[in-house]
Amino acid sequence: MKAALSISPQWLNPRDSVTLSCEVDKTSTGWRFSWYRTVSYRAGLPSLSDKSYSLQPLSDNGTTADSYTLLPAGPTPTGGYVCRAGRGDPVYDTLYSEPQFLWSGDLQPSVSLRISPNTTQHFTSKSLSLSCEEKGNSTGWRLMSYREKRVKSGCARWESITESTCTITTLNRWYSGVFWCESGSGEYSNAVNITVHDGDVILESPVHPVTEGDSVTLTxxxxYQETNPNPKTDFYKDGVLIKNETTGEMTILTVSKSDERFYKCKCAPGESTESWVVIH
Known part of the structure; x- marks a missing residue:
């Protein structure tokens, strides 16, 4: 039997609590739940079967409750989490759950993930570059991603910060997912949720959170922009039409928390998918 972990919310908001929930066989009782944070593989610690991560216990004795609260949320809790449950005497333990991840889009003090082009939506067949930019004395960062429900090295031939940039020369839809930089000690950079589209229209929106009071431009x-450089464009917020533009761009001059919503655009060639714009 395998436990199943869920995290709510999966993207951090400052000062919010985060709840881990572990699900096992609902027809039986008496389970005790153990909670773990993923760290780089180390001998002597329990590990996932593929040895992609070792597991650091969050508490010494586990809990009788099937949920565990991380409070307050902030830079420290970002990373991967795993649970399992045990019951009986002698104790029968379930298999470890698949790792689930808690991400933050906020820039971190040790390292930041930078991408080019600097937007969350991308076209198939185009290129994308990603790099971990270190700050201070931080070392040993590598690019990681969570795609197709699996943790993967972000670039097959790029395993450390010494090769500073990973370039994906031809994007495909299976590159959609969350990318981040991770250190050997388990620190995480900001995370970026990338989506790759095979349609004709994308919405270019900020990769990083926008500061309240600043301006933001959605494009x-x-x-095939060169054949129709400035199509008439409709912009939508939470599915409601908010603006018509002839330039293909919409600028919000002074953003506030109320502007933190889903946006999309529509023009003659087609319609983009929605992107969430984060305001801090």
Whole structure:
């Protein structure tokens, strides 16, 4: 039997609590739950079967409750989490759950993930570059991603910060997922949720959170822009039409928390998917 972990919310908001929930066979009782944070593989610690991560216990004795609260949320809790449950005497333990991840889009003091082009939506067949930019004396960072429900090295031939940039020359839809930089000691950079589209229209929106009071520009981009450089564009917020533009761009001059919503655009060639714009 295998436990199943869920995290709510999976993207951190400052000062919010985060709840881990562990699900096992609902027809039986008497379970005791153990909670773990993933760290780089180390001999002597329990590990996932593929040895991609070792597991650091969050508490010494586990809990009788099937949920565990991380409070307050902030830079420290970002990373991967695993649970399992045990019952009986002698104790029968379930298999470890698949790791689930808690991410933050906020820039971190040790390292930041930078991407080019600097947007969350991308076209198939285009290129994308990602790099871990160190700050201070931080070392040993590598690019990671969570795609197709699996943890993967972000670039097959790029395993350390000494090779500073990973370039994906031809994007495909299976590159959609969350990318981040991770250190050997288990620190995480900001995370970026990348989506790759095979349609004709994407919405270019900020990769990093926008500061309240700043301006932000959303751009509707057509795959074959050179043939129709400025199509008439409709912009939507939470599915409601908010603006018509002839330039393909919409600027919010002074953003506030109320502007933290889903946005998309529509023009003659087609319609983008939605992107969430984060305001801090």
């Amino acid at each position: 509707c981009t057509f795959r």
